[in-house]
Amino acid sequence: MTFQSLKLASFGISAQWGFLSDEAPLRSFPSSFYAPWDDLIRDLPSLITSRSLTTRVNALPQLTASRLSSDVELRRAYVVLGFIIHAHVWGSSGPASAPASTPVAQIPPQLSEPFLEVCDKLGMEPVLSYAGLCLWNWSSDDGTFPITDGDDGFFPLEQLRSVASFMRTRGEDAFYHVPVLVEAEGGPLVKILLDAVGEARISNSAPVQAALSASAAIIAKMVKHLPKLYSTLDAGEFFHELRPYLAGGRGMEAKGLSDGFVFQRGDGSQFASKHIGGSAAQSSLFQFLDLVLGVEHEAPEKASETVFQEMRAYMPRKHREFLEAVSQLPTLRSFVEARLSDTGLCEAFDECTKQLRLWRSTHIAIVSKYVVRPAREAARGSENSTAQRTEGADFEAAEGDEQLKGTGGSALIPFLKQSRDETTGVTRP
Numbered sequence: 001m002t003f004q005s006l007k008l009a010s011f012g013i014s015a016q017w018g019f020l021s022d023e024a025p026l027r028s029f030p031s032s033f034y035a036p037w038d039d040l041i042r043d044l045p046s047l048i049t050s051r052s053l054t055t056r057v058n059a060l061p062q063l064t065a066s067r068l069s070s071d072v073e074l075r076r077a078y079v080v081l082g083f084i085i086h087a088h089v090w091g092s093s094g095p096a097s098a099p100a101s102t103p104v105a106q107i108p109p110q111l112s113e114p115f116l117e118v119c120d121k122l123g124m125e126p127v128l129s130y131a132g133l134c135l136w137n138w139s140s141d142d143g144t145f146p147i148t149d150g151d152d153g154f155f156p157l158e159q160l161r162s163v164a165s166f167m168r169t170r171g172e173d174a175f176y177h178v179p180v181l182v183e184a185e186g187g188p189l190v191k192i193l194l195d196a197v198g199e200a201r202i203s204n205s206a207p208v209q210a211a212l213s214a215s216a217a218i219i220a221k222m223v224k225h226l227p228k229l230y231s232t233l234d235a236g237e238f239f240h241e242l243r244p245y246l247a248g249g250r251g252m253e254a255k256g257l258s259d260g261f262v263f264q265r266g267d268g269s270q271f272a273s274k275h276i277g278g279s280a281a282q283s284s285l286f287q288f289l290d291l292v293l294g295v296e297h298e299a300p301e302k303a304s305e306t307v308f309q310e311m312r313a314y315m316p317r318k319h320r321e322f323l324e325a326v327s328q329l330p331t332l333r334s335f336v337e338a339r340l341s342d343t344g345l346c347e348a349f350d351e352c353t354k355q356l357r358l359w360r361s362t363h364i365a366i367v368s369k370y371v372v373r374p375a376r377e378a379a380r381g382s383e384n385s386t387a388q389r390t391e392g393a394d395f396e397a398a399e400g401d402e403q404l405k406g407t408g409g410s411a412l413i414p415f416l417k418q419s420r421d422e423t424t425g426v427t428r429p
């Protein structure tokens with residue numbers, strides 16, 4: 001793969017909005033054939049609350065996905081069916097006041113068949129991942145992308161609505177859309193940094209330095225979006241109410257999913273799948289930055305791959321292929337390391353990695369507020385009382401924060417700290 005052959009559009013990537021693509025998510029299907037899906041996703045939060053989702057799912061007609069004629073329609077189908085499936089598994093039983101205490105493993109053919117077909121076409125695992133929760137799950141009041149003339153940026157958080165949601169609360173929207181703002185802000189980095197790789201190939205230091213400086217300023221703006229979560233999303237709401245819906249079928253034996261999600265096929269057969277739930281660690285933007293800058297992450301002891309490598313399977317195929325292509329290119333770090341006497345170039349590179357490290361530190365504070373502290377409190381609560389608590393779906397808080405497990409089962413806090421600490425600049429003599 002050569003640098004010149006990396007045409008962003010062919011990977012579904014926008015020069016302006018990056019991995020959000022150039023097409024805004026659809027708010028309904030163009031064909032009324034899919035009206036039953038449109039109707040169900042619109043009613044999902046109230047069906048969960050009234051515990052009447054099962055009745056509506058049972059009444060769904062068996063629709064083929066073969067009439068979805070474009071990528072943007074396939075993405076909507078992935079979002080709509082993914083949300084319905086996760087709601088069906090995690091929100092179909094028990095008291096209406098909390099996420100279901102007993103999950104439903106069996107997914108009926110009217111959901112399974114089209115979802116598996118759509119996942120296959122998009123090259124994704126059959127589980128709701130970051131693309132479905134965030135990248136393809138936003139809409140503006142007028143349903144379009146903003147017209148940009150430079151500094152206007154993306155929509156303000158308050159103007160973004162979810163295409164699909166479990167609870168339809170402001171906090172849930174913010175959880176999906178702060179990442180969207182970060183992706184939109186960081187979108188131009190893809191082209192800026194790939195162009196810089198092109199300049200590096202012909203040993204043009206000045207444009208590489210300019211691109212690194214511009215990128216550092218953009219990453220600094222990405223950092224500024226993160227605290228928007230604090231005023232919009234309550235930690236208890238996230239941890240106890242929203243997070244359980246995001247879990248996949250892997251590591252859920254104790255919850256009653258011994259085979260994970262079990263997809264029932266139209267021919268009477270079954271397909272059991274154990275996959276991790278959605279996480280912003282499935283964002284391609286940050287993996288792109290690491291690859292192009294040359295930030296390397298080591299796999300944990302005894303693991304064959306890093307969390308980042310594992311997360312790639314949960315990205316859309318086109319984005320995964322893009323990252324694979326970028327990983328073949330020479331890194332900007334190697335270009336800078338060959339020019340350590342060029343102070344301006346080294347400082348620009350270091351500023352870029354410094355801002356990325358700052359992003360990671362700021363993100364650790366978020367994870368601490370929304371996962372670590374509620375997990376600690378839940379663990380304390382379960383020690384002190386026999387009352388039923390809704391545990392986080394994808395980790396345990398047994399013996400302190402270092403024991404917390406991330407979505408993929410790795411040690412959560414050590415993983416995040418290691419990723420931050422590996423985000424280093426160049427070493428100058």
Ligand code: HEM
Pocket residue numbers: 175178179182183226229238278279280281282283286360363366367370371405406407408412416419420
């Ligand atoms: C309440 C908000 C958030 C929570 C609870 C949260 C939680 C987590 C957790 C637990 C991980 C570790 C991997 C895993 O176990 O899934 C992680 C990683 C990650 N998250 Fe978040 N996150 C939040 C907000 C965000 C936002 C707004 C973004 C922006 C896109 C983001 C991007 C990432 C990235 C890129 C990683 C991979 C680690 C790294 O690159 O350093 N997260 N997050």
